[in-house]
Amino acid sequence: MDAKDSAPEVRNLKQxxxxxDKAVVSRMLVKNSAGSVTLFAFDGNEGLSEHTAPYDALVVGVEGRAEVPIGGVTHLVGEGDSLLMPANITHAIKPLGGFKMLLVMIKGEVK
Known part of the structure; x- marks a missing residue:
């Protein structure tokens, strides 16, 4: 969805x-040539296995907590926290119970 395709609207990310149950649910909020913004809700036993991405990605904790290993170093992300996952470095999402996050994928170099 491009921002130009919808009227401005205040949204509560938690709601x-x-x-x-036993699922990872996602909803694309913005997608354009510069990148994307996606909201995820992870059931407590679900996550994303270790992988790499060709772009930098910013994780913003919305609800709950998760361990986010990046290049072998584990970071704890909770509500209101943010963490930059650099392009081409292995990372994963390991929720500690229910976890909601906003993922901002940024095409190009972050300076």
């Missing part, structure tokens, strides 16, 4: 997406 915008609900947990589903």
């Amino acid at each position: 915008l997406l609900q947990y589903q």
Whole structure:
């Protein structure tokens, strides 16, 4: 969804997406040539396995907590926290119970 395709609207990220049993649920909020913004809700036993991405990604904790290993170093992300995951470095998302996060994918170099 491009921002130009919808009227401005205040949204509560905690309420915008609900947990589903044994699932990872996502909702794309913005997608354009510069990148994307996606909201995720992870059931307590679900996560994202170790992988790399070709772009920098910013994780913003919305609800709950998760361990986010990046290049072998584990970081704890909670509500209101942010963490930059650099491009081409292995990372994963390991929720500690239900966890909601906003993922901002940024195409190009972050300076």
